[in-house]
Amino acid sequence: MIELSVPVEKIPYIRTIEGRKFKNGKWQFPDSALTVLQQYKLIDSNIVVSKKEKVQYELSPYLRDYQQKIVNNALNEGCYAIFSETGTGKSPMGLEIAIHFDKALILCPLSVIETAWIDDCHRFYPDKIIVNCHGSSKTERLEKLNSKADIYIMNYESFKILKNEIRNVQFDCLIIDESSVMKNMTSQITSDILEMIDVIPHRFVLSGCPTPNHNAEIFPQIKLVDSDVFGNNYYGFLAKYFTQDMANPHRWYQTQENKNAYYNRLSEKSIFLAKDDCIALPDKTFEIKKIDMGKTQKMYYQNMVQNIKDNINSWSKFEFTAKLMKLREILSGFVINKDNSITDFDTEKDKILQQSIEEIGDKPIIVWCQFIHEIERLAKKFNGMALTSKTKNRDDIIRDFKDNKVKLLFTHPQLLGKGLTFTNCSYNIYYSLSFSYEDFKQSQDRIHRFGQTNKCTYIILQMKNTIDERIYNCLRRKGNAVDELYLEMGLKSINDFKENS
Structure with a gap:
């Protein structure tokens, strides 16, 4: 950190320096700003910022070589971002960081x-x-917070x-998982x-997918780690590392030059790690099973499609998305009536699911679904275990599945979406899909x-000539299925859609 007084007439020059702060009557700048400050003759050209000597920490033997290197860098930096793809062992790295501090908090x-x-x-x-x-209750949470421990862990709701x-506990380390x-x-x-x-001097963020929608989403995560990297001003960050679309001023995109500057700057306080860079994993195989709709299902589906086409141009994005959910329910074999009762009907998807389960044999299988009724219906029909947001013994079910006491698990991706490992299982069946690429990945x-030592097989059940196919195609290329379906079903311009939403 460089601290100095800046004459009033020179203040306009320093506005381009990221990470500057004004504190106690003086300006503070990150060490990386030395050259710029010398160019503006705010600091002597002979001054050299000495580099901090890197320490080799004694780390646990459980960590793989690449994990030890990352953790050592993180501890030397004191604040750091680990953007490590799912499956590379973020939790062990986070725990290793935590044990090097007196009192750590993990969210x-x-x-x-x-x-x-x-x-x-x-x-x-x-x-x-x-x-x-x-x-x-808050009382119960507070009792646990005030107990004696090395590591305290809570979800985001408890944190709020x-x-x-x-603030009064004197944590010296904060780790944000899934930042x-x-x-x-x-x-x-x-x-x-x-x-x-x-409040907390040493801050670390962990994520396998820190920017699921747009690279600008990195800003608050890096600001927590070190505001010197991108500064404190979000719009200044956008202006420097993105290009504004003049035809649509709300849209910011990145040129290759923008991306190079963005990732170069990020590398000072973070690392991006892909599975392929550090772990030799078995192949993935995707099998698409196309299925014809039955008579009743087809009637429900076509009626809903016609209703959408008749009204699409008068609906908001929210209303349209709600109707798409109705289509997805129909493709999962049920409809919810106006009085909230549920009508089930036969669907060929169930027959293909049965065949797929029989073909796999006595091996663990996760069947991914989108609706609570769908999960409960299928688990009952196929003698599996249902895991929904209503399930009370969630952790017991997860442990039983890991231990192969439960072989067939029906659940939603967000309930098992992050941080959990099921390498005892190598088969996933997608009975239905959401619009979220992050959920899918x-x-x-x-x-x-x-x-994982076995080839991973992913079976996608699709109704022919339906939004099942469109959703999967969009997920494969990270497209926006809602926008594309809106255009396909009758809208002239996607801009009209966004204006109505």
Whole structure:
């Protein structure tokens, strides 16, 4: 950090320097700004910023070579971002970072507290005390926060409830798992987490997909790590690392020059790691099974399609998306009536699912679904285990599936979406799909990750000539299925769609 006084007439020059701060009557600049400050003759040209000597930390033997290198870099930096693709072992790296501090706080999705972070801690660091701060009331959460431990872990909701009390605990390390939760610069959780910049000195973020929609989503995540990287001004960040579309001023895109500058700057405080760069994993195989609709299903489907085409130009994006959900329900073998009762009907998808299960044999299978009724109906029909948002013994079911006590699991990608490892399983069947590429990728990575020794097979069940096909094609190329379906079903211009939404 370089600290100095800047004459008033020179202030316009320093506005281009990222990471500048004005504190206690003086300007502070990151060490990387030395050359620019010398050009503006604000600092002597003979001054050289000495580089911090790199320390080789003593790390656990459980870590692979690439993990040890990343963790060592992170500890030397003091604040760091690890953007490591799903399946490369982010949780063990996060735990290794945590144990090098007196008191660490980890924020992560509720779904992975017990079956990923705590299980891994007990397995690799049995001498460390880790506390799950989740609870049914603030009082219960606070009791856990005030207990004696080395590592405290909670979900984002608990953090929002306890954020004021956390200020008084004197944590010296904060780790944000799945930091894409901060991708929205204006969300409340992003604002709450960023308040910790002045509270907890060492901050680390972990994510396999930090920018699921747009590269600008990295800004708040890196700001938490070190605001010197991109500065504090979001719009200044956009102006420097993106190009504005003059035909559509709300759209910012990146040229190759923008991308080069963006990733070069990011590399100072982060690392991007792909599975292929560090782990030799078995191949993936995708099998598409095309299915004809039955008479009743086809009637429901065609009636809904006609209703959409008749009304599409008067609907908002929200209304249109709701109708698409109705189509997806029909393709899953049921309709929800106006009185909220549910009508099931026969669907050939069930027959093909049965055939697929029989072909796989006595091996663990995850069947991915989109609706609670769909999950419960299929689990009952095929004698499997249902895991929904209503399931109370979730962690027990996950452990039983890992231990092969449960062989057929029906669930939604977001319930097992991040941080969980099922390398005992090598078969996924997609009974239905969402519009989310992140959900699709994360669901694949539950089985295709470090420790997997078998070829991973993904079976996609598709109704012919329906939105099943469009959704899958869009997911394969990261397209926007909602926008494309809107155009296909009658809209003249996608701009009309966005104006109506």
